[in-house]
Amino acid sequence: MASKVLERFLSENLQDLKSKGLYNVIDPLESPNGPMIKIAGKELVNLSSNNYLGLATDERLKEAAAQAIQKYGVGAGAVRTINGTLELHVKLEEKLAAFKHTEAAIAYQSGFNCNMAAISAVMNKEDAILSDELNHASIIDGCRLSGAKIIRYNHSDMADLRAKAKEAKESGLYKKIMVITDGVFSMDGDVAKLPEIVKIAEEFDLITYVDDAHGSGVLGKGAGTVKHFGLSDKVDFQIGTLSKAIGVVGGYVAGRQDLIDWLKVRSRPFLFSTSLTPGDVAACIKAIDILMESTELHDRLWDNGNYLKKGLKELGFNIGNSGTPITPCIIGEEVKTQEFSKRLYQEGVYAKAIVFPTVAQGTGRVRNMPSAAHTKEMLNRALSIYEKVGKEMGISY
16 A cells, blocks of 8 residues: 555645646657657647757767667667776767867766766865856756755856855865856856856866856857867866757766776766667767867857847847847746746747746746757747737737
8 A cells, every 4th residue: 555644745745836837747749859849749849959959850860870779789788887888988988078178078878967976076075065056956966965065156146156265265174175067057048157267266276167068069169168268278077968969868077087087986877877878879979070070050059049039039028148049038927937838839839937946936937949950930930929929928018
């Protein structure tokens, strides 16, 4: 018989989330995750994917994956440290290091795993971490797992970061101090102030850690936020995913050779989880080759992003201060945000509501992600639907 305590806990809390507009309904796709998607038989303009460059459905990646599966099979068969390291994994890591302009790189099964792995492999209860208050959930969980003292600083507030770095350093309480930031903050699309962060880090001898999940493939002509600012030799940890702009799955840490050597013997997801599949690795290699050969997809992404932003702003929507193609439409109240997203869906646009706890209460928004694969016709269709629903609900002017 099921536990009555558990049954009561689940019933009460699920109902509470639903009543507050905080319960997320998952919609299975009946199509590839491209610029247009099909859900429950309905064709929709897709503005909710992190498939920034359209590579998730690219024929070149599919062919590379198919060839690798024929040669190596569908799984790696073991963890990396036993005999789950294929020559493909080595090639991917060499390619990632070249892409990120670092000495070496290490690949993981997901971007989330990267932050679980890398932070706790270096930081412990004798250390402190200065973390931007809007950092991604996986950074927060990685910090907690490390056992280090977590000191949050106000979002992109360099005066607050400097004051807290000074206090932590002068306290003498910590052996090591790390500063962690997202490169691009995924809910608002703003870019971290890396030059100032690096300057503060140099002043107080901080370890620098940038999670560039939403910057790789998007900034720095594709090489990411760190390269965008010319700081490849100044940032200790560069974290990235292989599931967003790269279009496949997985994550990586790029940095000094000795850092990567350490992670290969001390990061637990690397040691205790079966490695990335051959097909995924081959597809990732192909995607990075494409990005290193041409900026065509990067340039198309930015063109589409600027086009959608201009259109939404002209319609009177609050799109915040994004410095990237990520385009939030900030609605505010959670239930209204959910209703707005629902009406967009009914009219033919898939743009999911993002509410607390992903963003602060009262700042609910629909997050729009145009991709390199969208056509202007698709974006125009989306804008006309935004105009209709915005006027109907009194959200735009």
